[in-house]
Amino acid sequence: MVETQAATSVQGHDEDCAKRRQIIKGARTVFLEQGFDGASMGEIARAAGVSKGTLYVYFTDKNSLFCEIIEQESIAQGMLSFDFMPERDIETTLKVFGTAYIKLLCNPRGASAIRTVMAIAERMPDIGRRYYERVIANSLGRFARYLDQQVKSGTLVIDNCDLAAAQFTKLCQATLFLPFIFQMTETPSSERIAEVVDSATRMFLAAYRAKPDDARPS
Amino acid sequence: MVETQAATSVQGHDEDCAKRRQIIKGARTVFLEQGFDGASMGEIARAAGVSKGTLYVYFTDKNSLFCEIIEQESIAQGMLSFDFMPERDIETTLKVFGTAYIKLLCNPRGASAIRTVMAIAERMPDIGRRYYERVIANSLGRFARYLDQQVKSGTLVIDNCDLAAAQFTKLCQATLFLPFIFQMTETPSSERIAEVVDSATRMFLAAYRAKPDDARPS
Amino acid sequence: MVETQAATSVQGHDEDCAKRRQIIKGARTVFLEQGFDGASMGEIARAAGVSKGTLYVYFTDKNSLFCEIIEQESIAQGMLSFDFMPERDIETTLKVFGTAYIKLLCNPRGASAIRTVMAIAERMPDIGRRYYERVIANSLGRFARYLDQQVKSGTLVIDNCDLAAAQFTKLCQATLFLPFIFQMTETPSSERIAEVVDSATRMFLAAYRAKPDDARPS
Amino acid sequence: MVETQAATSVQGHDEDCAKRRQIIKGARTVFLEQGFDGASMGEIARAAGVSKGTLYVYFTDKNSLFCEIIEQESIAQGMLSFDFMPERDIETTLKVFGTAYIKLLCNPRGASAIRTVMAIAERMPDIGRRYYERVIANSLGRFARYLDQQVKSGTLVIDNCDLAAAQFTKLCQATLFLPFIFQMTETPSSERIAEVVDSATRMFLAAYRAKPDDARPS
DNA sequence: CATGAATGAGGATTCATTCAT
DNA sequence: CATGAATGAATCCTCATTCAT
Incomplete structure (x- = not known):
């Protein structure tokens, strides 16, 4: 006043x-x-x-209230984003990112949003697309750009960074996401997450880390 | 009468x-x-x-009719399963399985079922669990057992075959599944599928194929 | 059965x-x-x-139920039609028709229909038009054709029979219809109706009856 | 404040x-x-x-606001009244009045008011009555008093001037008012109005004008 | 007085479910 | 068993009205 x-x-x-x-x-x-x-x-x-x-x-109606909720939710989740500090070593960066990503996906709120949007995506495709872009493509894109940098700086050797980014996030979900979303388990414990993320990181680096020989082909 | x-x-x-x-x-x-x-x-x-x-x-009511549908659908999809012919070389086996798996997931019918069940899983957790067990855990389990065999026969070196099985299926989904389910794209073409599955296979084998040195540690 | x-x-x-x-x-x-x-x-x-x-x-909805009611009502009223027996003398014919017409218009049911349709005619013009055609134009048209016959047979001299028909029906309404529809009076008594219709008939014939001189211009 | x-x-x-x-x-x-x-x-x-x-x-509420509107509207229309200049010849007076009257009735605003009041008259009879008195009975009454004068001055021979007044206004509406109010036509043109009013005037005078013989029966 | 946010009763419409035939 | 007419509870939404500021 x-x-x-x-x-x-x-x-x-x-x-x-x-x-x-x-x-x-x-x-x-x-x-x-x-x-x-x-x-x-x-x-x-x-x-x-x-x-x-x-x-x-x-x-104005139920529909627009719903859209607003999803919009806000997707913005909120999209903003929760991940700092890819270039100076930090790759292994740590991957682990930190993977852990944060899974914690986002496999908590009740994140899962509810995904479920709800997925359910409606057939009847309201725009909602589906916006959500995908805001939440999924957004994180993935930033991660892919980080990978790009690492490729340029010679730390990684990757052909298709978008694919690689998707691969890593998928690997992190391995035994965690689907069981959670289909209500088989509670939110996974930090230990289980760490285990899966470690394995994902190992696998990712095994495939994409620059080998000493790569660097010195002469 | x-x-x-x-x-x-x-x-x-x-x-x-x-x-x-x-x-x-x-x-x-x-x-x-x-x-x-x-x-x-x-x-x-x-x-x-x-x-x-x-x-x-x-x-008796709408609910039980729905359950029956999902039950049947999950049985049907669970039965569509993948022959893991032990005599075939691993690379081919992985590619054939991965391709079949993605084609199942990323076609309108499979996606509809997943979407429908996912959507209801919060309100009807039993449905979610049954579906997961029948469709997802089942394929994954059989694939894991195949990997077990390969480990035993020395072709692969895997610590946790359940995790590895999940990893491979996830890798195959990489850039394909989510965009499809969120209505970003049509059913992916065979070419795109092949590309992603090939990359998954390469990555998987890079991580888990037995190296010559592994075999002769003595 | x-x-x-x-x-x-x-x-x-x-x-x-x-x-x-x-x-x-x-x-x-x-x-x-x-x-x-x-x-x-x-x-x-x-x-x-x-x-x-x-x-x-x-x-299917309130609208279509309403249309059906008005449709039926207009058909019912349109069917209540008036026999114009050519052999009967004109004066009697006019009186009989005029009386029947007013009794139709100035009874609670007829008035309700007219009121209801008039009220909605701005928002649902089709309803208005159908009703007018079925109920009003229909009677008027038949009456006009009767007048035509009388003109041809030399009993009446009328330039525009449609206008004349409308004029007669309007004359019959004179002091009866509006007071009734605006709820000033109950349904008018037969005596009042007779009075007004008689006057209308006199006026109509004064204007349109063939004069002896008209017939024998030679 | x-x-x-x-x-x-x-x-x-x-x-x-x-x-x-x-x-x-x-x-x-x-x-x-x-x-x-x-x-x-x-x-x-x-x-x-x-x-x-x-x-x-x-x-106090919607109802009373509505009443006020109709009240004002009826006063406004009632005031728009017609000067019956006794010195002017009857034929002209009738034509001028008839034309003004029809133009009032058959324009969108007049029609809206009539429609609105008619529509509500069954549920709110007072509104109907007030409107009738103010707008219709009022004009009609003044016209009837004019006719009275003309009867007294020997120009017209009329038994029931109220009836005659109603008859003339009705004649003027003949083919114009109902088609307009039921949305069959747009506002009628001046030409059509003139035509109908002329015919009404002729008919009215044919019935009620004092004949030379009437005047000198002695 | 003037406001406009808040209310809740009421309206049209849909749909799972029942039941007489 | 099969039907489909009938139901009434529940849903979304509107709107006259109230009240604190």
């Missing part, structure tokens, strides 16, 4: 007023738990602690 | 009479195309060419 | 089975009493003695 | 302060365009350029 805030508080219910955030929070819970069809606007309203009518003050 | 029918009508409707199969066929189409919530019993009845009432003669 | 009926009973819920008629009856009451927007599907269901769901078995 | 405004804000909101007029203007547009049920308070607020809350400062 003071002048310093006046400029931003005028904006009405379009940006990020408290109610809107409150709704989004409730909707995220319900949508990610129940999926698009499983979630009802009534339940969302209850979860958010507002009336059903209020939902429609902030979002 | 007359006696002439009594004999046949006694047998019950529990096994696999034609009507039941007909219903399952229609339901599979609709469930896999639309997902659990998207499918309506009316549409299923229409697709199966029976009345809505008949659905309830064979299945 | 006997064979003689088999052929017609097959038709399902498309033609005029009892339920459908029952729904239409209830819907007519409610729609004509409350107008399109004022009527709720719940109230219609209650008035028809069926469940809300049943309404949608027979009609 | 400061004292400077106190003085003016005391006067209450009952009469015709600017805000109130502003609301009425917006509401008229929306109500006449969409009908009572079709109009939403939100749209009215938008059309009036005030907040929804303000509507309820000036009017």
Whole structure:
């Protein structure tokens, strides 16, 4: 109510007023738990602690509320990104990245988002694409560029860095992701993650690390 | 309602009479195309060419019909399995298996099933688990046993064959599976599949093929 | 349940089975009493003695139920038509027709239909047009053709029979129709109707009856 | 909220302060365009350029706002009335009046008002009655009094001037009003109006003009 | 007074399920 | 057994109305 805030508080219910955030929070819970069809606007309203009518003050319909949730979720996950510090040795970098990546994928929230988006991707392809681009392609792209640098600096020998990036992330998922997403296990322990990521790193480096002979072909 | 029918009508409707199969066929189409919530019993009845009432003669409710579909689908996919001919050289075996595996995963039917089950796994965890066991763990298990044999026969050196099996299948998915399931691309071409599977095979063998030195440590 | 009926009973819920008629009856009451927007599907269901769901078995939506009501109503009113017996003397014919016409217009049911259709004509022009053609233009047209005959037979001298027909029906409405439709009065008594129709007839004949001189211009 | 405004804000909101007029203007547009049920308070607020809350400062509810609109509209139309200059010859007077009357009835605004009121008359009979009295009975009454004068001055011979007044206005509507209100045609052209009004005038005078013989029966 | 955010009752519509035939 | 008409609960969404500021 003071002048310093006046400029931003005028904006009405379009940006990020408290109610809107409150709704989004409730909707995220319900949508990610129940999926698009499983979630009802009534339940969302209850979860958010507002009336059903209020939902429609902030979002034109169920669809657009859902899109907003996925959008935010994908931005949030896309931002959680991984610093590839070029000066650090490759092995450590791979392990740190792989571990962080798996922890993102194999926790209840990340898995819910993936499941929910995957489920709806056939009927709402745009949602699927946006999510893929924001969350998956984005990390993968940054990782691929890191690999590029390493190739240029002679540490690695890789033909197709995009493929290599995908390969590494896939290797890290090995026995962890699918069992988790199909509800076979709880979130994997740090030990199991470390084990799988170590193996992935070894395999990756075995395939792509520059050999001494490569460097000195003369 | 007359006696002439009594004999046949006694047998019950529990096994696999034609009507039941007909219903399952229609339901599979609709469930896999639309997902659990998207499918309506009316549409299923229409697709199966029976009345809505008949659905309830064979299945107690929508839920149990869905379970049956997924059960059958998972059995069907689990049966489509891969012959690991021990006499064939490893490289070829890996490539043949990898290619078949990806073709199974990245075609509309396989993807629909995975999507559908993944989507529901949070609300119906049993379904998720059964599917995983039947379809994924099953193939993976057989592949792991094949690797075991190869380890025993000295062709490969693998510490954890379950992990290795998962690694190979994951490597084969590298750049193919997710873009497909998130609707970024159509079913990948044979060429692209071959490329990715070849790279996976190379990487796998680089890591796990027995080196000449390994064999003669004595 | 006997064979003689088999052929017609097959038709399902498309033609005029009892339920459908029952729904239409209830819907007519409610729609004509409350107008399109004022009527709720719940109230219609209650008035028809069926469940809300049943309404949608027979009609795709509120709109099409409404159209059906108006269609039927307009057909019913259009069929109530007026015999113009050429052999009867004109004066009697006009009085009989005028009286019947006003009784149609100025009774609760006819008025409700006109009101309801008029109200919706701006948003659903097709409904307005169909109703006008079926109910109004139809009677008017037949009356105009009767006048034509009388002109040809020398009894009347009329330049524009369509205009004349409209004029007569309007004259008959004089002080009756609007007060009734705006709820100023109950259905007018036969005496009042006779009075107005007599006056209309006199005026019409004063303007259009062939004078003796017209017939013998020689 | 400061004292400077106190003085003016005391006067209450009952009469015709600017805000109130502003609301009425917006509401008229929306109500006449969409009908009572079709109009939403939100749209009215938008059309009036005030907040929804303000509507309820000036009017207790939607109903009473609607009544006010119809009231004002009926007054406005009732005032648009027709000067019956006694010195002008009857034929001209009738033609001028008939033409003005039809132009009032058969233009979008007049038609909207009639349609709107007619539509609601069954559910809100008072509204119907007030409108009839103000708009229809009023013009008709003044016209009837004019006819009275003409009867007294010997120009016309009319038994029931109220009936005659209604007859003339009805004759003028002949082929024009109903087709227009049922959306069969656009606003009729001046030529068509002139044609119908001329015919009405001729017919009216043929029936009611004093004949030379009438005047000198003695 | 003026606002507009918030409400919740009510409306149209869908759909899993039942039941008389 | 097979049917399909009938149901009514549940869903999304709208809108008149209220109230704190």
